Every structure is written in structure tokens, then in C-alpha cells.
Amino acid sequence: xxxxxxxxxxxxxxxxxxxxxxxxxxxxxxxxxxxxxxxxxxxxxxxxxxxxxxxxxxxxxxxxxxxxxxxxxxxxxxxxxxxxxxxxxxxxxxxxxxxxxxxxxxxxxxxxxxxxxxxxxxxxxxxxxxxxxxxxxxxxxxxxxxxxxxxxxxx
Numbered sequence: 077x078x079x080x081x082x083x084x085x086x087x088x089x090x091x092x093x094x095x096x097x098x099x100x101x102x103x104x105x106x107x108x109x110x111x112x113x114x115x116x117x118x119x120x121x122x123x124x125x126x127x128x129x130x131x132x133x134x135x136x137x138x139x140x141x142x143x144x145x146x147x148x149x150x151x152x153x154x155x156x157x158x159x160x161x162x163x164x165x166x167x168x169x170x171x172x173x174x175x176x177x178x179x180x181x182x183x184x185x186x187x188x189x190x191x192x193x194x195x196x197x198x199x200x201x202x203x204x205x206x207x208x209x210x211x212x213x214x215x216x217x218x219x220x221x222x223x224x225x226x227x228x229x230x231x
Contacts, residue, residue, distance in 0.1 A: 115148045123174050
């Protein structure tokens, strides 16, 4: 199998980066490049509630646009990155974070998969212990007599 050539890989990289850049519309961008960079960093940590597998920075959904505008408004008003993120979380909940905090309300998100795996392993172990053994079956009377006869002839 032939590996993609450098021109094809470069083209794919350019297409991917342009598609990501197009999610943030020109009207949303802040005039100050440093402030825009902060907004992009905050947006990269927030989940699009419509797409759910993309950050709001990558999403073209209307709700993602609204959240991006909210982040930029908060940062322009003088909020820190953490305050802007907290404002979005207070409005939409911890689910909006791509990396939700570990706290009792999010334990299911963090420990649920491990717990389900552990339950599956325990259940499998118990099922294997309780099922009938796979060992050898006892010989019938006829088979035992034939074995005894063979052993006497051999010895």
C-alpha cells in the first residue's frame, strides 16, 4: 500500500485548517489580535451543544455562533478567560466543557465507563464459575470395559 505523497498530505492539511478557520465568521472576530487569540483559546475548550463532538470554534451551528459571540463579549468587557468560561458554564452547564471537572455531578462521565467495564468483568467471571465444567466426561460402562481390556492386552 502506498503512503500518501507530500502534496496530497499538504492539501489535506490546508483543507482541514481552512474548514476550521471558516467556523469563526469574519463578523465575529475581534479587532485586537491578542484578544481574538484569547477568544479562540477559550472557544477551543467549549463543546458545541448541537454537534457535541466539536468545539464551538470548529462548529458552524447557530448555537455555537451565539456562544462564540458571548465569549467575545465577555472578554471585551474585561473578563478573564476563566470568567468568560464560567459565564458560559453558568448558562449551559458543565456539559458545554470539552473536559468537564471531576465533581459529584460529573462522576458518571468520568467513572461510568470504568464502572461498566468492571461490572462486565465481574459478571463474566461469575458466569464462568457457575456454568458446568468443561472437563472430561466420565466413561460409559462399555467404554470402561473396552479400556480395561486394552490395558490387559497391552500389559
